[in-house]
Amino acid sequence: MSQSIEERLFTIRYKADDVSHLIIKSQDECLACETKECNYFCPSDVYLWHDQESMTSVAYENCIECGTCRLGCPTYNIEWVYPKGGYGITYKFG
Amino acid sequence: MADERFDAVVVGAGPAGSAAAYTMAKAGLKVALIERGEFPGAKNIFGGVIYRRQLEDLIPEFWKEAPLERTVVQQSMWVLGEESAVMLGHHNQRYKDPPNCWTGLRVKFDQWFAGKAEQAGAVPIYETVVTQILRDGERVVGVKTDRDDGELYADIVILADGVNSLLGKQLGIHHEWGPDEVSLAVKEVIALPRQTIQDRFNLEGDEGCTIEIVGQTCQMAGLGFLYTNQDTISLGVGVMVSDLKKARVKPYAVLDGLKQHPMIRKLIRGGEVKEYSGHLIPEGGFNSMPKLAGDGWMVVGDAAQMVNAVHREGTNLAVTSGRLAGETAIEAHKVGHFGVGALDAYTRKIRESIIHKDLKKYRGVHQLLGFGDSSLLFDKMPQALNDAIYNMLLVDGMPKKEKQKKVMRYFREAAGGNAELVRLGMKGWRAMNG
Ligand SMILES: Cc1cc2nc3c(=O)[nH]c(=O)nc-3n(C[C@H](O)[C@H](O)[C@H](O)COP(=O)(O)OP(=O)(O)OC[C@H]3O[C@@H](n4cnc5c(N)ncnc54)[C@H](O)[C@@H]3O)c2cc1C
Numbered sequence: 001m002s003q004s005i006e007e008r009l010f011t012i013r014y015k016a017d018d019v020s021h022l023i024i025k026s027q028d029e030c031l032a033c034e035t036k037e038c039n040y041f042c043p044s045d046v047y048l049w050h051d052q053e054s055m056t057s058v059a060y061e062n063c064i065e066c067g068t069c070r071l072g073c074p075t076y077n078i079e080w081v082y083p084k085g086g087y088g089i090t091y092k093f094g
Numbered sequence: 095m096a097d098e099r100f101d102a103v104v105v106g107a108g109p110a111g112s113a114a115a116y117t118m119a120k121a122g123l124k125v126a127l128i129e130r131g132e133f134p135g136a137k138n139i140f141g142g143v144i145y146r147r148q149l150e151d152l153i154p155e156f157w158k159e160a161p162l163e164r165t166v167v168q169q170s171m172w173v174l175g176e177e178s179a180v181m182l183g184h185h186n187q188r189y190k191d192p193p194n195c196w197t198g199l200r201v202k203f204d205q206w207f208a209g210k211a212e213q214a215g216a217v218p219i220y221e222t223v224v225t226q227i228l229r230d231g232e233r234v235v236g237v238k239t240d241r242d243d244g245e246l247y248a249d250i251v252i253l254a255d256g257v258n259s260l261l262g263k264q265l266g267i268h269h270e271w272g273p274d275e276v277s278l279a280v281k282e283v284i285a286l287p288r289q290t291i292q293d294r295f296n297l298e299g300d301e302g303c304t305i306e307i308v309g310q311t312c313q314m315a316g317l318g319f320l321y322t323n324q325d326t327i328s329l330g331v332g333v334m335v336s337d338l339k340k341a342r343v344k345p346y347a348v349l350d351g352l353k354q355h356p357m358i359r360k361l362i363r364g365g366e367v368k369e370y371s372g373h374l375i376p377e378g379g380f381n382s383m384p385k386l387a388g389d390g391w392m393v394v395g396d397a398a399q400m401v402n403a404v405h406r407e408g409t410n411l412a413v414t415s416g417r418l419a420g421e422t423a424i425e426a427h428k429v430g431h432f433g434v435g436a437l438d439a440y441t442r443k444i445r446e447s448i449i450h451k452d453l454k455k456y457r458g459v460h461q462l463l464g465f466g467d468s469s470l471l472f473d474k475m476p477q478a479l480n481d482a483i484y485n486m487l488l489v490d491g492m493p494k495k496e497k498q499k500k501v502m503r504y505f506r507e508a509a510g511g512n513a514e515l516v517r518l519g520m521k522g523w524r525a526m527n528g
């Protein structure tokens with residue numbers, strides 16, 4: 001009964017803003033980052049490092065607003081605020 | 095909402111905020127309850143077990159009207175090995191009357207609880223994020239929201255903004271939780287027919303059960319949980335973020351591991367995943383509690399790390415702290431003083447309450463977990479326990495005395511020698527009885 005992350009996120013109702021509430025402060029910091037651990041610990045696969053472009057992409061529309069990346073990034077390289085009032089996730093069960 | 099002035103503004107409509115708002119509104123204070131979600135509960139998840147005591151102090155016999163799932167009559171702890179489990183549990187019909195605790199779901203529960211505060215007169219301001227604390231010198235005088243003209247002024251601001259508490263940081267009562275002060279939990283709500291749940295878990299009618307799970311968390315410090323609702327099961331796992339950072343595993347992969355364990359797979363077979371979710375849990379406990387009150391402000395619930403991780407109690411501490419802050423606000427309004435001198439009464443009340451006593455008792459646990467090697471406590475020991483019991487119960491012609499020796503060897507080897515085993519035992523004892 002294992003599901004892909006896409007299937008999982010499909011169970012949540014999102015209302016995405018057109019601007020991201022998550023901002024990478026410095027892509028140079030990401031380039032220098034040895035662990036790139038945001039690529040693993042995020043429960044909704046928001047962050048992905050792209051070798052060719054040398055950058056971390058941020059799929060903020062998928063964010064479930066847990067807060068892990070804000071305190072998990074070793075250099076605190078992620079500026080983290082809540083989506084605007086009424087935006088972001090809405091759970092059905094909770 | 096430009097020129098409105100309130101006796102108190104509460105930020106966050108989780109259990110802590112709703113308890114505070116309800117307490118104050120009932121006493122006639124003019125209260126605003128602000129929540130960033132589309133409705134209270136929209137952003138919130140928990141295991142979850144709701145306890146009778148504490149909430150009952152606020153709303154007598156609340157269970158006759160609150161949206162609860164099942165009355166818990168059976169609680170177990172499962173220590174998992176790779177393809178095995180050691181189970182310890184207690185079933186008792188006496189937990190029904192008076193009821194001890196229930197399973198629940200936050201979307202319904204939080205809406206109900208905030209609704210009680212609204213009925214008592216609190217002004218709901220939802221779909222609104224508080225972005226800033228307004229100050230006049232040292233004194234907190236209100237909040238700024240992301241609405242147009244979104245400034246609200248009040249004599250007292252109560253921060254009930256949960257574990258992420260960006261506002262606590264703004265106030266400067268803490269910088270940022272360390273990765274070893276929080277766990278990340280992911281959870282699924284899995285639908286199964288009501289009757290199937292009752293048959294699989296040996297339950298009748300509204301009876302429910304809870305299972306806490308140790309082991310099989312990819313060597314990280316963490317706990318799994320499986321709770322029965324009316325026609326769904328809540329299954330989840332929380333792991334310490336400091337361990338998660340090192341492990342380089344996806345949080346949902348840990349959950350998938352549990353779902354495939356033979357003990358759990360059979361319980362959820364045929365179920366449909368209705369919702370995936372994730373949330374942080376404060377784990378720092380006593381040692382991480384920040385300053386609780388100051389000039390014009392108080393902080394309650396998860397925002398102040400008030401969770402007893404050992405007994406998975408958070409909502410009840412949130413409710414109690416919210417009520418105590420509310421009562422302090424009422425007294426402050428009687429005398430018309432809102433400075434730290436008046437509001438520090440809340441800090442004293444917390445110190446005298448069960449929150450402080452329980453969190454203090456377990457303050458060593460955090461160090462025990464943060465200390466060194468999580469794989470020992472959360473992987474090697476659970477596996478050793480399973481291997482030991484397996485051998486004890488295996489009839490293979492080995493004399494019992496020899497068996498006992500062999501069993502001890504499992505623990506010794508897991509701990510890394512006799513001395514280490516004793517040291518671990520002592521540390522564990524002190525942590526739980528500190
Ligand atoms: C997976 C998991 C399992 C748990 N299991 C249990 C259990 O079985 N039993 C138990 O008792 N406890 C359990 N807990 C703990 C319990 O859920 C929390 O301790 C409790 O919810 C804390 O209540 P709170 O009101 O302080 O915070 P929250 O419930 O987090 O509420 C905070 C509210 O503030 C809002 N908010 C935050 N910032 C802002 C802002 N700037 N502006 C406007 N609104 C804002 C949020 O949207 C939220 O609604 C569990 C927690 C988790 C994550």
Ligand code: SF4
Pocket residue numbers: 024029030031033034035036037038039047049056072073074075076077078
């Ligand atoms: S962990 Fe932080 S610094 Fe490293 S790649 Fe991710 S965002 Fe960049």
Ligand code: SF4
Pocket residue numbers: 022041042043044045046047062063064065066067068069070
């Ligand atoms: S808040 Fe949580 S879900 Fe959102 S990007 Fe950060 S880690 Fe991922």
